[in-house]
Amino acid sequence: MDEEHIPAPARRTLGGWLLIGVPYLWLLIFFLAPFLIVFKISLSQVAIAIPPYTPTFDLGEGWQAIWDGVTEFSVENYLWLTEDALYWKSYLSSVIIAGISTLLTLLIGYPIAYGMARSPQSLRPTLLMLVILPFWTSFLIRVYAWIGILKNEGLLNQLLLSLGLISEPLTILNTNIAVYIGIVYSYLPFLVLPLYASLERLDGSLLEAAEDLGCPPWKAFWKITVPLSLPGVIAGCFLVFIPAVGEFVIPDLLGGSDTLMIGKTLWSEFFNNRDWPVSSAVAVILLLILVIPIVLFQNQQQKMSENN
Amino acid sequence: MTRGPTWFNITSLVAGFAFLYLPIVLLVIYSFNESRLVTVWGGFSTKWYASLLQNDQLVDAAWVTLRVAFTSATLATVIGTMAALVLVRSGRFAGRSLFSGMIFAPLVMPEVILGLSLLLLFVAMDTARGFWTVMLAHTTFASCYVAVVVQSRLVGFDKSIEEAAEDLGCPPARTFFLITLPIILPGVIAGWMLAFTLSLDDLVIASFTTGPGATTLPMKIYSQVRLGVTPEINAVCTILVAFVTVGVIAASIVTKRQQAQRERDERAAFGAEG
Numbered sequence: 362m363d364e365e366h367i368p369a370p371a372r373r374t375l376g377g378w379l380l381i382g383v384p385y386l387w388l389l390i391f392f393l394a395p396f397l398i399v400f401k402i403s404l405s406q407v408a409i410a411i412p413p414y415t416p417t418f419d420l421g422e423g424w425q426a427i428w429d430g431v432t433e434f435s436v437e438n439y440l441w442l443t444e445d446a447l448y449w450k451s452y453l454s455s456v457i458i459a460g461i462s463t464l465l466t467l468l469i470g471y472p473i474a475y476g477m478a479r480s481p482q483s484l485r486p487t488l489l490m491l492v493i494l495p496f497w498t499s500f501l502i503r504v505y506a507w508i509g510i511l512k513n514e515g516l517l518n519q520l521l522l523s524l525g526l527i528s529e530p531l532t533i534l535n536t537n538i539a540v541y542i543g544i545v546y547s548y549l550p551f552l553v554l555p556l557y558a559s560l561e562r563l564d565g566s567l568l569e570a571a572e573d574l575g576c577p578p579w580k581a582f583w584k585i586t587v588p589l590s591l592p593g594v595i596a597g598c599f600l601v602f603i604p605a606v607g608e609f610v611i612p613d614l615l616g617g618s619d620t621l622m623i624g625k626t627l628w629s630e631f632f633n634n635r636d637w638p639v640s641s642a643v644a645v646i647l648l649l650i651l652v653i654p655i656v657l658f659q660n661q662q663q664k665m666s667e668n669n
Numbered sequence: 670m671t672r673g674p675t676w677f678n679i680t681s682l683v684a685g686f687a688f689l690y691l692p693i694v695l696l697v698i699y700s701f702n703e704s705r706l707v708t709v710w711g712g713f714s715t716k717w718y719a720s721l722l723q724n725d726q727l728v729d730a731a732w733v734t735l736r737v738a739f740t741s742a743t744l745a746t747v748i749g750t751m752a753a754l755v756l757v758r759s760g761r762f763a764g765r766s767l768f769s770g771m772i773f774a775p776l777v778m779p780e781v782i783l784g785l786s787l788l789l790l791f792v793a794m795d796t797a798r799g800f801w802t803v804m805l806a807h808t809t810f811a812s813c814y815v816a817v818v819v820q821s822r823l824v825g826f827d828k829s830i831e832e833a834a835e836d837l838g839c840p841p842a843r844t845f846f847l848i849t850l851p852i853i854l855p856g857v858i859a860g861w862m863l864a865f866t867l868s869l870d871d872l873v874i875a876s877f878t879t880g881p882g883a884t885t886l887p888m889k890i891y892s893q894v895r896l897g898v899t900p901e902i903n904a905v906c907t908i909l910v911a912f913v914t915v916g917v918i919a920a921s922i923v924t925k926r927q928q929a930q931r932e933r934d935e936r937a938a939f940g941a942e943g
Contacts, residue, residue: 374841380754380755383748384752384768388752388809391806392771395786476682480678480682481674488682497914498910499910500870506695509696550689599777604777607778608779614894624781644786647782651777651778
C-alpha cells in the first residue's frame with residue numbers, strides 16, 4: 362500500500378480513535394518498548410545480581426539521572442563481540458547456512474510449485490491444502506521427527522544398509538547437512554505458496570505461442586516461465602532466508618556442537634552464561650543484519666501489490 | 670497455466686509430498702511401537718499412550734499450554750481484528766507507517782529476539798513471570814498474524830453495504846457487529862485458529878518469558894528430546910498432530926459449506942428480485 366495516497370477521513374469519531382488507539386498502544390508497549398530496553402541493556406554492564414546487569418539509568422529518577430546514565434553508556438559489549446571470534450563466526454555461518462538452505466529449498470520447491478500449477482483445476486485446492494497442512498503442525502515436532510530418521514541407527518541408515526547401498530552407517534545427525542535438511546523441510550511451504558501463486562497466474566497461451574513458433578520446451582521454460590515467476594521466487598526466498606538466519610530449534614536439535622548459528626549463540630549466552638548485556642548486543646546486531654533483507658522484501662512486496 | 674501435467678510434474682509432486690509427509694507418518698507409526706528402542710519395530714502397542722496419562726508433569730504442561738493458547742488466541746483475535754480494520758479502514762493518521770511496520774515486523778523477526786526483548790520488558794516492569802507473561806507474549810506476536818489474515822479478507826469486501834447501513838443511521842459499532850463481522854467471520858476464525866496453533870507450538874518465546882510453575886508442553890517436549898528419542902514423546906507428538914489436523918480440516922470444511930450457503934442465498938435473493 363502506498364501510504365502517501367491514503368486519504369484521512371473528514372472526521373474521526375471517538376470510536377474511530379479508540380479503534381486505532383488500542384492495537385497501537387498494545388504494540389508500542391509489547392513490541393517497540395521491549396526493543397528499546399534491549400538496546401539500553403546492550404549498553405550496560407554485566408553484574409552478579411538479579412537481574413544480572415547494572416542499570417544504566419532509571420526513568421523514575423528524573424532527567425539528571427538519565428543524563429548521568431547516558432554518559433555512563435558503554436559500548437564494551439559491542440567491542441567484546443568484535444574481539445571474540447565466536448560471534449562474528451556465528452553471524453557469518455548463520456548467513457551462509459541460511460543462504461545454502463534457501464537455495465536448496467528453491468531447487469526442491471520449484472518443481473513442486475510448478476507441478477501444482479500444471480495440475481487440473483479441480484485438484485489444486487486439495488494440493489494447496491496439503492502444502493499448508495504441515496505448516497500448522499508443530500515446528501518442534503517436525504524437527505524432532507528427523508532425529509529418528511537421521512541418527513546413526515536411524516531409519517534412513519537402516520534402509521540404506523538393507524538395500525546394500527552403504528556398508529557402514531552414515532553420520533548425518535549433528536552435522537550441518539542435518540541442519541540443511543531441517544531448514545528445507547520446515548520452510549518448504551513458505552517458498553512453495555508464493556511461487557505457486559505467481560506460476561498459477563502465468564498465461565499458458567504464451568507458452569503455446571512459443572511452441573508454435575518452434576521454441577523447444579526447455580527454452581520456453583527458461584525464457585518465459587522463469588522470468589514471469591521471478592516475483593514469487595524472490596518473495597519465497599526472503600520468507601525462507603530471513604527466519605532461517607535467526608533459527609534456534611533446528612541447529613540446536615539437528616546440528617552438532619560445531620554448528621555455529623547466531624540464534625543458538627544468543628540462547629546459550631542468555632541461558633547458560635546468564636550474560637544479559639552481551640546477549641542483548643548480539644540481538645541488536647542480528648536485527649541490524651536482518652534489517653537489510655527485511656526492507657528489500659517489503660519494497661518488493663509493495664512493487665508486487667502495485668503491479669496487480 | 671492450463672496445459673496438463675507431464676510425467677515430470679507428477680513425479681515431482683509425489684516426491685515433494687512424500688518428503689513433506691513421510692517424517693510425520695513415521696513418527697506416528699513408531700508411537701505405536703512395543704519396543705522402547707525407537708528404531709526397532711517390536712510389534713503394535715498402545716502402552717505409551719497409557720503411560721502418558723500417568724505422567725503428571727506432561728499432563729500439567731498440556732493443561733498450561735491449552736490455557737495459554739486459548740486465552741492468548743482470543744485476545745489476539747480481538748486486537749488483530751482491530752489492527753486489520755485500522756490498516757484497511759482508518760485512512761491516514763499520524764504514525765500510520767510505524768503502525769503497519771509494527772504489524773509486519775514480528776512475522777519475520779527471529780523468535781530469539783522477540784523472546785529476549787519481551788523478557789527484558791517484563792523484568793523492567795518487575796512483573797512476576799509465569800502464565801500471564803507467556804500469555805501476553807503470545808498475544809503480541811499472534812495478533813500480528815491475525816491482523817494479516819483478517820486484512821486479506823477485508824480487502825475484498827464490498828464497502829457499499831456498510832455505507833448503506835450508516836446512511837440509514839446505524840451507529841458504527843452496530844454496523845460492525847451486524848454487517849462487517851458476519852462477512853469477515855471466516856477470516857476471523859482462521860485468525861483465531863492460527864493464533865491458537867502458534868501458541869500451542871511455541872518453544873522459544875515461551876522459554877524466555879515463562880517463570881516457575883508455567884512449563885508449557887513444547888518446553889517439556891524439548892527438554893526430553895534433548896535426552897533422546899523416546900516412544901512416549903512420539904505419542905505426545907502424535908496426539909498434538911492429530912488434534913491440529915482434525916481442527917484444520919474441520920474448519921476448512923465448515924468454511925467451505927458457509928461459503929456455498931452464502932452463494933446459494935445470494936443467488937436466491939437475486940432470483941427473487943428478477
